[in-house]
Amino acid sequence: MHQRIVNTITNIEIVIYMILMIVLTFVTLFSLYELIAIVSYDLFYDETPFLLETMGILSFFEFFLLILIGLELMDTIKSFIETKKIEVGIVIILAIIAVSRKIIVIDPATATEFELIGIGAIIFSLTVGYYFIKKADFLRAEN
Template sequence: MHNLFKRYERLMIQVLLTMMAIAIGLATLDFGWVLFQSILAPPRLLIEGEQLLEIFSLFMLIIIGIELLESIINTYLTKGRPHFEVVLSVAIIAIARKVIILDIKTTDSLSLFGIAAIILSLTVGYYFMKQSHPDDAPPSEPDRDVAPLPPRQQKHR
């Protein structure tokens, strides 16, 4: 029974990954279309602040989707286990997107304090998670056999 559930879970993850890849592709096409329209709209080749925020918002949304897709592929399909670092890193990227597209003029101070609290709690949580699971760190580059530098000789005047 457990094996059947694992196979079903793996199939559902693959279906979701396929749908997510399609959504990222469509979002990329939409991003290209918005960028194209923004460049061609009068005044030509100039992008206004509102348009720039929309472009950055779409770009960051695509980056979040790609990061989530890559993280799911790396953790669920290759390692076969959930990875809490994925959730925290995607949440940090998502809140960074919110900060980038945030309009300070219309946002009240309580919301800004809330966003600051979210950023602080996510980064502290990420730090503690990395401290408690040092085996999840990416492998370091193997040491190379590099000849030591010769001793430095002093020049005589």
């Protein structure tokens, strides 16, 4: 009886992950479509292209990195469905991309020194963590 309940809960989790994967796929595809539409319109139809200005380039990178975050989330969910384990390396890469996105769109004129130091500390911590995870994977593979 106990094993049957655990199996039922596991099956429900898998269904939820599959639904999340489908929704995330649609959102990521729609975001990619929007990015292509915005860039196409701006470059081919707008008389004064916004993308050629600094803020336009930053907006493009913000949107681009948002799509990368969606792809990394999809990879995380796919990996969990296949292995039943959360890959910490993928989660750290996702966090690094998210923080990098924040750095790209931050306005240095309004950001305080503490915010910038905090973001730097987060990136340093994530990078060191990723390094140690990869080093542990490498050492485990050697044994």
